[in-house]
Amino acid sequence: NAGVMQNPRHLVRRRGQEARLRCSPMKGHSHVYWYRQLPEEGLKFMVYLQKENIIDESGMPKERFSAEFPKEGPSILRIQQVVRGDSAAYFCASSPQGGRRDTQYFGPGTRLTVL
Amino acid sequence: QQQVKQSPQSLIVQKGGISIINCAYENTAFDYFPWYQQFPGKGPALLIAIRPDVSEKKEGRFTISFNKSAKQFSLHIMDSQPGDSATYFCAAINQGGKLIFGQGTELSVKP
Numbered sequence: 001n002a003g004v005m006q007n008p009r010h011l012v013r014r015r016g017q018e019a020r021l022r023c024s025p026m027k028g029h030s031h032v033y034w035y036r037q038l039p040e041e042g043l044k045f046m047v048y049l050q051k052e053n054i055i056d057e058s059g060m061p062k063e064r065f066s067a068e069f070p071k072e073g074p075s076i077l078r079i080q081q082v083v084r085g086d087s088a089a090y091f092c093a094s095s096p097q098g099g100r101r102d103t104q105y106f107g108p109g110t111r112l113t114v115l
Numbered sequence: 116q117q118q119v120k121q122s123p124q125s126l127i128v129q130k131g132g133i134s135i136i137n138c139a140y141e142n143t144a145f146d147y148f149p150w151y152q153q154f155p156g157k158g159p160a161l162l163i164a165i166r167p168d169v170s171e172k173k174e175g176r177f178t179i180s181f182n183k184s185a186k187q188f189s190l191h192i193m194d195s196q197p198g199d200s201a202t203y204f205c206a207a208i209n210q211g212g213k214l215i216f217g218q219g220t221e222l223s224v225k226p
Contacts, residue, residue, distance in 0.1 A: 004158075006158075031212070033212075033213065033214070035214070035216075041218070041219075042121075042204060042216045042217060042218045042219045043159065043204065043214070043216045044216070045213040045214060045215070048211065048212060048213055055211070055212075056211050056212075056213060058213075059213070091158050091159070093214075095212075098212050102212065103149065103161060103164065104149075104161075104214060105161065106151070106158035106159045106160065106161075107158050108157060108158045109157075109158050
């Protein structure tokens, strides 16, 4: 009974490159959330997706960041033209039904370092 | 209105003592309040959660106390152990289903 899977666990990119972070939700979960944790800070919501739909992207930076959750395959968080300020831990969470009364289960995170 | 304020930022407790972490919120539309435990290099793990129609919930050594009128809730860890040393986050979930996290409390339990 695998939990939320994220890969890669560690990612190093140079400024200007692209970063792709993957998240496979728990079996039976169709709701995916992405959160970012900057050094010495709490977790901040980025985006909430269902299969093939973006439900809430109010926490996503307006430029360079995008997310998808296709019908088949993992959810992808994509960061184009990375900058040093993008260095953070990115966590994915999933839940079975979504919404305000549903428990979210977190993956181990992807730690992005931008050189 | 979307904030959750957490204190203290760090906490040192002797083994066997009680650890208390407090949180406060503004938005009365929040109606689910989970606590997450995070070890270094790991993802947050759900510890315990409460809904506002309940004033207290206990699971083993962990207890949440909830004061709806004051819009405050707290986590008590009884008989704290060195293995409890971690960062604890309170959170609230809003209408859209996204978690709003407190700033975190770094707990250190000394043997």
